Amino acid sequence: MSSRRNRPINLPAPYLRRIWLEPSRIADPAAYPFCLPFLHDGFELSFDRAITIIAGENGTGKSTLLEGIAVLAGFDEAGGGKGHRPVDHSSATEVMGGELSGALRAGWLPKITNGWFFRAESFFSVARYLDEVGSLSADFLSHSHGEGFLRLFEERCQRQGIYIFDEPESALSPSRQMEFLKLMRRMENSGHCQIIMATHSPMLMAYPDARLLRLSKYGLEPVTIRETDHYKVMREFCEDPEGFVEAAVEE
Amino acid sequence: MGSRRKREINLPAPYLRRVWLEPSRIADRAAYPFCLPFLHDNFELNFDRSITIIVGENGTGKSTLLEGVAVLAGYDEAGGGKGYMPVDHSHAMEKMGGQLSNALRAGWLPKITNGWFFRAESFFSVARYQDKTNLEVIPGVPPGIPPDYLSHSHGEGFLRFFEERCQQQGIFIFDEPESALSPARQIEFLKLMRRMEVSQNCQIIMATHSPLLMAYPGARLFGLTKYGLEPVTVEETDHYKIMREFYDDPAGFAEAAIAE
Numbered sequence: 060m061s062s063r064r065n066r067p068i069n070l071p072a073p074y075l076r077r078i079w080l081e082p083s084r085i086a087d088p089a090a091y092p093f094c095l096p097f098l099h100d101g102f103e104l105s106f107d108r109a110i111t112i113i114a115g116e117n118g119t120g121k122s123t124l125l126e127g128i129a130v131l132a133g134f135d136e137a138g139g140g141k142g143h144r145p146v147d148h149s150s151a152t153e154v155m156g157g158e159l160s161g162a163l164r165a166g167w168l169p170k171i172t173n174g175w176f177f178r179a180e181s182f183f184s185v186a187r188y189l190d191e192v193g194s195l196s197a198d199f200l201s202h203s204h205g206e207g208f209l210r211l212f213e214e215r216c217q218r219q220g221i222y223i224f225d226e227p228e229s230a231l232s233p234s235r236q237m238e239f240l241k242l243m244r245r246m247e248n249s250g251h252c253q254i255i256m257a258t259h260s261p262m263l264m265a266y267p268d269a270r271l272l273r274l275s276k277y278g279l280e281p282v283t284i285r286e287t288d289h290y291k292v293m294r295e296f297c298e299d300p301e302g303f304v305e306a307a308v309e310e
Numbered sequence: 311m312g313s314r315r316k317r318e319i320n321l322p323a324p325y326l327r328r329v330w331l332e333p334s335r336i337a338d339r340a341a342y343p344f345c346l347p348f349l350h351d352n353f354e355l356n357f358d359r360s361i362t363i364i365v366g367e368n369g370t371g372k373s374t375l376l377e378g379v380a381v382l383a384g385y386d387e388a389g390g391g392k393g394y395m396p397v398d399h400s401h402a403m404e405k406m407g408g409q410l411s412n413a414l415r416a417g418w419l420p421k422i423t424n425g426w427f428f429r430a431e432s433f434f435s436v437a438r439y440q441d442k443t444n445l446e447v448i449p450g451v452p453p454g455i456p457p458d459y460l461s462h463s464h465g466e467g468f469l470r471f472f473e474e475r476c477q478q479q480g481i482f483i484f485d486e487p488e489s490a491l492s493p494a495r496q497i498e499f500l501k502l503m504r505r506m507e508v509s510q511n512c513q514i515i516m517a518t519h520s521p522l523l524m525a526y527p528g529a530r531l532f533g534l535t536k537y538g539l540e541p542v543t544v545e546e547t548d549h550y551k552i553m554r555e556f557y558d559d560p561a562g563f564a565e566a567a568i569a570e
Contacts, residue, residue: 077392100514106428116492133561180337181325233519233548233549233552233553233556234367234548234552237552237567240564240567240568241567241568244403244568252563257326259492261556261557261560262560262563262564264539264560265560265561265564266564266568267561267564267565267568283315284560284561285560288493288494289492289493289555290560291555292493292494292497293493293522294557296493296522296525297521297550297553297554297557300521300525300544300545300550301525301527301544302521303525304500304525304526304527305527307497307500307501308497308501308503308504308526308527
């Protein structure tokens with residue numbers, strides 16, 4: 060990391076203001092990821108707040124969308140920061156975000172390439188890579204991986220940049236998620252961190268003042284947490300845990 | 311996998327009935343994992359139902375305990391089934407369970423070594439290993455695309471993985487399977503657990519932070535704290551209490567949590 064790259068730009072987040080699909084750049088609209096229903100010709104996504112949270116069921120394309128944005132920002136789509144490609148990516152199968160990014164255009168104010176792309180399932184290899192290159196932060200994997208996750212976040216998320224989190228709640232207990240909310244607040248208060256996050260966790264969706272979007276086959280739309288399926292399901296569960304689960308497994 | 315190994319034993323789960331600590335086998339009491347408070351000299355854990363669920367905060371030693379049990383069952387502590395050691399394990403850091411297993415003793419009825427040890431964070435490398443070694447054809451997946459547990463949506467991949475692995479007789483160890491599963495997918499997972507329980511030849515030992523999974527009917531639920539393991543109900547767990555409070559007022563809860 061050169062010192063030039065670390066010189067902060069005196070503009071507040073969000074830096075990535077808008078992305079949109081350029082249909083003329085799509086080679087095969089029938090192939091994944093362009094067959095995803097939300098990626099219709101008029102697809103666009105505006106970022107009007109420092110924190111954007113995307114909710115939606117598995118399979119709607121949340122992760123692919125984040126990968127596409129990560130590649131636009133110059134990150135490796137398998138996770139990590141810029142220049143972290145050595146993370147055993149030789150045979151990665153997640154090439155979908157890269158293909159998507161080829162057909163996306165982005166509006167930046169200004170263009171930022173610092174930051175981090177954090178995938179739940181690539182934590183394992185990213186952490187091992189960090190250990191191998193002799194980071195001060197060895198040992199992410201030992202003892203308890205919830206602890207390791209937070210340490211990774213804390214160390215990586217203090218500088219100006221764009222931070223993409225794909226399901227950070229994986230391996231975080233509810234009380235750790237509360238700590239993660241505090242980290243998000245510190246990042247927001249710094250004024251120079253943009254967060255784009257996909258999550259299934261209602262607790263993370265509830266971050267105050269974030270823009271919460273629901274991704275479905277019809278596209279992206281603003282929602283409140285109480286309108287999400289995740290919230291409704293879990294609210295019902297809380298009322299009667301045993302009865303809820305008994306009914307669910309009997310179905 | 312020889313055919314001998316797949317011959318079923320006509321006894322119902324649970325097969326692993328009890329694990330206990332043998333203090334004389336501990337080289338260094340002060341070293342991890344034996345410094346974990348719950349691993350006192352009299353530590354023992356009885357499995358009286360086919361499904362045992364362990365809850366507890368990060369850092370109490372849940373994962374280490376599961377690793378120890380996995381090694382007793384003959385699995386690789388970094389995840390996978392017996393014989394899956396090639397999963398780039400040359401410099402794995404999770405050797406804690408192996409050390410614990412040396413000081414554990416186990417009572418089996420009978421000894422079972424089929425099954426699977428599933429770690430949330432080793433899913434990635436297990437799946438990649440499978441992609442490399444077993445380029446099977448999956449109906450509905452266009453040719454040229456590998457059997458992609460990792461692509462598209464990893465929630466989908468997780469469940470497909472569970473479904474394929476969990477149909478035989480065996481002991482199945484799940485460490486935080488809820489990772490990357492939405493509530494709707496967790497309900498699918500509960501149904502899979504029910505199918506496994508009804509088969510009567512699957513023992514499940516699971517650690518989880520998810521109140522939804524803790525609420526599986528008929529499971530033995532243990533809370534792991536520094537004082538040890540003790541039976542709890544879902545409603546008594548901190549996870550449930552926090553969740554309950556959150557769902558009553560999500561915005562207020564999040565604001566208060568951040569402001570603290």
